[in-house]
Structure formats: C-alpha cells, structure tokens
Amino acid sequence: MKYIEIKDGKLYREGKPYLLKGFGLGGWLLPEGYMWGLYNKCDRPRVMEKMIETLCGAEYATNFWETYFSAYITREDIKLIADYGFNSVRLPINARHLYTRDENGLILNDKTIRYIDDLITWCKAFDVYVILDMHGAPGGQTGTNIDDSLDDQPSLFIDPVHEQELIALWGMLASRYKDEQAVAAYDLLNEPLPNWFSQYNHKLMPLYQKITAEIRKNDTKHLIVLEGLHWATDFSVFDQMDSEEASDGIVLEFHKYWSNPDEESLASFIEASKRLQAPLFMGEGGENNLDWYTMLFPLYERLNISWSFWSYKKMNCENSPMTFDTPYGWEKIIAWAEQNEAFLKNNGEVQNQSLATDEAQAIFDAFLFNLSHAKTNTRVYNALNRTTPFQMPAEAYDDYRVQRGKKRVLGAEVRMTDPINILFESGRTGAVDYKRYDGAPQPLEENLMVELNENELLIYNFNTDEDNVEVIITFVKNQKNDSEKEKIMTCRIDDLTIKCFANGQSEFRFTFKRKPCALYGEKYNSAHQLIIKCESGILLLDNIKFKRGM
Known part of the structure; x- marks a missing residue:
C-alpha cells in the first residue's frame, strides 16, 4: 500500500486520483445503545458497561466485553468489505479505553491498541485503508452519548487537563503509526460542539492547530481530517483558515443524515473545499432507506467526495450492510434498562432486580452468539454501489x-x-x-x-x-x-x-x-x-x- 496524498485539492494514490469509499465501524470500540435497540435508556459505553456488570457480575462483564470486542469486527469483515469493492474503514475510538495514567504521563492501553493493530493488519491484507477517528475524546467533545461523556458536558473544552491528554494521545498515535501506509488519515475529533454549546466554538480551531502541530513533530505523511461544528455540518470554523494552512495534508469532513440527497445541500462544504484547495470527506451518513442511498452516495463520487457510510453493523436492521439477530429474551433487558434509567445515569438506586443473574447472563450469551453469526444485507451493498x-x-x-x-x-x-x-x-x-x-x-x-x-x-x-x-x-x-x-x-x-x-x-x-x-x-x-x-x-x-x- 502507498500513502494517500493531496494534489490540487484532490486525493491521489500513486499519482492517480483516488476516492475513499467505505464504512464506519460504529458499535465496535465505542458501542452506542441504539445499535442494540436500547436507545436513550442505555445510550453510551459507560452506561452499557454498568448495566451488564449490575445484571451479570463483574467477572462475567469482563469476559463479555473481551468476547464482544473480538467478535464485533474480524478479518472476515474486512475481506467482505474489500470483496464488495470498498477500500476504507473509519475506526471510532473511545479515549477512555485507549490510555491510562501513571506518574510519567499517559500510557496506551495494550488491549485497545491490539484491536487497532489487528484491524490495520487485516486491512493491509485486503488493500483497505484505515481512518483513525477520535470518536470519544478525553472528557468528551460533544457533551452527548456519542462521545461517552460522563455528565453531558463537552469537558474537553472546559478542563485544560483533557485538552492536554488529547494532544498527547494524538502525538502517541502518530508516533506509533507514522510509517504505517495502511493508515490513510487521522480524524482529530468526531462531531465537536453541537450548537447548544456554541460558547466554546472559538476553542475548536486552536485545538485543531495544537493537535496538528503535535502530530507533525513525528509524522509528516498522513492526512489530517478536520470536522466542522454541530455534528460536522457547520464549516464556519474554517472561515479563518487559508489555503497555506490547509496545504499541510488537511482534509475537511462533514456528516450528512436525513436531509436532501442533492448537490445543493452540499454547497457550503464544496465552497470551503474550493477556497482552501482541501479535499472533502463525508465521514458519516446513512441510517436511512435504500432509495436515499442510491441517490446520495453516487452523487458524492460524481462530485469527487470521499465517503464513509455509517454504520457497518447493527442489531436487527435492514439498512446497514451487516446485522445480527436480537437474542431471545432481549425485551427483558430493555424493560430493566427502562426501569433503571436513573440508576444507570448515576441518579438513584436499582429499582427492580427481578431479572435473575443466570437469566441475564443467558441473554447476553445469546447476544454474543448472534453477534458471531452476523448476516449480510446484500441490498445495502447493492444500493451503495x-x-x-x-x-x-x-x-x-x-x-x-x-x-x-x-x-x-x-x-x-x-x-x-x-x-x-x-x-x-x-x-x-x-x-x-x-x-x-x-x-x-x-x-x-x-x-x-x-x-x-x-x-x-x-x-x-x-x-x-x-x-x-x-x-x-x-x-x-x-x-x-x-x-x-x-x-x-x-x-x-x-x-x-x-x-x-x-x-x-x-x-x-x-x-x-x-x-x-x-x-x-x-x-x-x-x-x-x-x-x-x-x-x-x-x-x-x-x-x-x-x-x-x-
């Protein structure tokens, strides 16, 4: 594999124009409750972890998550993605599981790094690129469930310690993967600062600049992806950027859901891309029907926009490429989560423990069995292609x-x-x-x-x-x-x-x-x-x- 480069505002590989087309591996290293049919009742990793430990015990929970992370994405998934003609995956990372601290500073977590290393190895085998996506930054960059935040605050922009941790983390990742050609890019922050936290907007571009400087100390080869504000839909954060700054391997990322599948809706992104001579990457879009897919994703390619479909795998769905069956008895897990939503979010005690430990363990065992026997929604692949x-x-x-x-x-x-x-x-x-x-x-x-x-x-x-x-x-x-x-x-x-x-x-x-x-x-x-x-x-x-x- 070869590094992807930028020339005249477009991506190139080995001197030829190139588009990244692939999938976001949502639900793997940063699970989201809606992908399990739990939605707001149990909406983020720390809450899902608490539920399983409460219902099944600490030892079971540890074993569950090890099995889950080993089964959710495997070498066969990457082979399937390549076989259908796609060339990239975007890997959401949860910083809470990526590092620990000691008296000398941050230490990368061996288990999490092993999953990332394994993914890169599999991708190299099938000529598939990896985009490393900081989906859940230290402290949280959105103040919502998607970044695994503790108290629904974008603490990354509130506590300077979290900012320093994020900068250090990206420096460590860049040092580790600087010579890894299967890594296409570093996606610095997923969907920072929804508009109800706009009082922190002025902090985003300076943070991007600090992270970029830290990465470039060791790595001048990989692309750096910058997302807009408010779910990556607002490019005003780039208004003060000029083409010289953007020439440092910068790619601009937007996300698009549940809106018009037409070029007119992309006008502000295209304008910024042309002004800065920076390629566009549609880093997340999906969660819709097949007609919307057949209309929108070919449009990206006509407009020379790389894209990553969200999300690759979910429970009991027909609109993601891969799915797995809902386990027998899952309605009891949903009911327990509903009854104990306050407890799960640290606002009370367990209200109902009518679900016995052995029954809960059996349900989660069935969950893991179904996960390891995932099914292909061929119609989704066909619609995208x-x-x-x-x-x-x-x-x-x-x-x-x-x-x-x-x-x-x-x-x-x-x-x-x-x-x-x-x-x-x-x-x-x-x-x-x-x-x-x-x-x-x-x-x-x-x-x-x-x-x-x-x-x-x-x-x-x-x-x-x-x-x-x-x-x-x-x-x-x-x-x-x-x-x-x-x-x-x-x-x-x-x-x-x-x-x-x-x-x-x-x-x-x-x-x-x-x-x-x-x-x-x-x-x-x-x-x-x-x-x-x-x-x-x-x-x-x-x-x-x-x-x-x-």
Whole structure:
C-alpha cells in the first residue's frame, strides 16, 4: 500500500486520483445503545458497561466485553468489505479505553491498541485503508452519548487537563503509526460542539492547530481530517483558515443524515473545499432507506467526495450492510434498562432486580452468539454501489438533457437548480421529509415522481456482474391528460435501443444483454448507462428496478 496524498485539492494514490469509499465501524470500540435497540435508556459505553456488570457480575462483564470486542469486527469483515469493492474503514475510538495514567504521563492501553493493530493488519491484507477517528475524546467533545461523556458536558473544552491528554494521545498515535501506509488519515475529533454549546466554538480551531502541530513533530505523511461544528455540518470554523494552512495534508469532513440527497445541500462544504484547495470527506451518513442511498452516495463520487457510510453493523436492521439477530429474551433487558434509567445515569438506586443473574447472563450469551453469526444485507451493498439487483427512484438521475432556458414547475424542493420537474405524487408542494431512521420506504405522502416532457432525457448510471439484466420502469398514471397525446419513450443501454408506447401502462420491462468480455472471464462487474428519452407526450416516472435477467 502507498500513502494517500493531496494534489490540487484532490486525493491521489500513486499519482492517480483516488476516492475513499467505505464504512464506519460504529458499535465496535465505542458501542452506542441504539445499535442494540436500547436507545436513550442505555445510550453510551459507560452506561452499557454498568448495566451488564449490575445484571451479570463483574467477572462475567469482563469476559463479555473481551468476547464482544473480538467478535464485533474480524478479518472476515474486512475481506467482505474489500470483496464488495470498498477500500476504507473509519475506526471510532473511545479515549477512555485507549490510555491510562501513571506518574510519567499517559500510557496506551495494550488491549485497545491490539484491536487497532489487528484491524490495520487485516486491512493491509485486503488493500483497505484505515481512518483513525477520535470518536470519544478525553472528557468528551460533544457533551452527548456519542462521545461517552460522563455528565453531558463537552469537558474537553472546559478542563485544560483533557485538552492536554488529547494532544498527547494524538502525538502517541502518530508516533506509533507514522510509517504505517495502511493508515490513510487521522480524524482529530468526531462531531465537536453541537450548537447548544456554541460558547466554546472559538476553542475548536486552536485545538485543531495544537493537535496538528503535535502530530507533525513525528509524522509528516498522513492526512489530517478536520470536522466542522454541530455534528460536522457547520464549516464556519474554517472561515479563518487559508489555503497555506490547509496545504499541510488537511482534509475537511462533514456528516450528512436525513436531509436532501442533492448537490445543493452540499454547497457550503464544496465552497470551503474550493477556497482552501482541501479535499472533502463525508465521514458519516446513512441510517436511512435504500432509495436515499442510491441517490446520495453516487452523487458524492460524481462530485469527487470521499465517503464513509455509517454504520457497518447493527442489531436487527435492514439498512446497514451487516446485522445480527436480537437474542431471545432481549425485551427483558430493555424493560430493566427502562426501569433503571436513573440508576444507570448515576441518579438513584436499582429499582427492580427481578431479572435473575443466570437469566441475564443467558441473554447476553445469546447476544454474543448472534453477534458471531452476523448476516449480510446484500441490498445495502447493492444500493451503495448501484449494482444489480437494486432499484432507484426516478429523481436519482445522474444527468439530463432539456431545452435551454427551461424553468421547472413548482413541486418538490429537491435538486432545485436542475430544470427537471420533480413533483409529489399527491400534488402537494414544498420540502421532502427524508427522515427514515429505520430504513422504511418513503410514506405515500412523500412519494415523488419525475415529469419528463417531449425531447427531454434522463441518464442513470448502474453496474452489473450479470450478463442479462431485466430493467423495469414504473410510471405514475397522469390523470389529467393521460389520453390526450400518445406517450412514446425510448430506452437505450450501450447499443441496445427499445421504443415503448406508454399510454395506459403502469410499467415497461425489457432485458439488456451485455456483451461477453473474454478479458475478464465469466463473472465481472461492468458500468453502464440507462438513457430514458420522452419522444412524445408527458411521462411521469416513479422508479427504476434493475433485476437479474434470465
């Protein structure tokens, strides 16, 4: 492997443009309660640790966590990520478990470092890069559960001792990994300072500068990733930075959840990137449905933005690449956590100890068994890669052709600078609600359609490792003028062109047969474009499915 470098505001590897595409390994070294279905009842590592020790005893708890950390991410996970064509992982680290103190200062924790070292070894074997992410800094940088803070305060910015610990930690990590080419970057702080702690905003950039200086004492090769304020969505922290400062291997990171999957929503990040000549990295985004994924993640690549999907693995879900079953009896753990939420957050005593120790241990044993037998959600990988079989909404087009000067009609407020008419099927106008936390499809009132007028065309990129692909284009019936003019559509993929008379049809199906390629053998992945053109009338497009053909 080779170090990733920056040239003219873009990432390069061995002299060629390069994008990082991969997954955040959330839930591993810094578990979050929602990934176990516990949510606010038991929301952060220190609370989860307290629950298991209270229910199961200290000795069991120690053994549980050793097994958990050894099973959550393994060499096979990294192989799977590489096999699906991804090239990076972002590793969230909890500083509370990363170091201890003695009279001479900080000491790295051998067990935690072993997990990091093992991950790097596995990644090197499969040509996958690692981004080290300080997800939970000393004292906490967000004052919320995601940094494992003690009292919901961003104590990193309050207590100078924590600041010095963080600077020292990054210096120690840089000294350890300075010659490790499989490490792509150091992500200095995850999602610092939500806006209700904005009184500390002025401290963030000076802290970034101190950490960077400490890292550069030993390591001048690795990229340094800086995140914006307020869940990494506010780049105002970089307003005083200039391109000379950014030229020191700096990458700018933003996060994106539950919002418009369009270029317009990225404008402030793109502007900062251009001004500073610093590459962009979308360090967290996900926790939504597959349609949102097929629309947004290919957009990042078209815009030359590296990305890391959040999160790779969760319990009982369909919208992360990997999942594991909820263990039998888990509802008793949830009920106990609900009854004892105050105790778990140091505000009272145990209220109900009706769950016997041996029963609790059996439930957590089943948890570990299920974790070690995780399942693949292939549909998520396919959506991110746009690889058959998958489907995408019609508004997920990659390019278009319309008459010069065309103005779009009032409809859904997404992709607003495009002249393509994107409408609500219900007829309403306004913003689109993309908050589908558990991966559920868009509700009927949020369904969109694309109005394609005469001589307009849309282009959709897709990939396949199949020789035969069945394409299904779904229409929305135009109640107003469905019979007024004949609707004619042509579809083209490579050298295949098919005409469709769409009047009265709910969908149109055809099969694309790709040409064999002796160079790659029987099974290979290839990129293609579907071009849909309206030849006559008005077409209302709902979605497009790409299935394995016969």
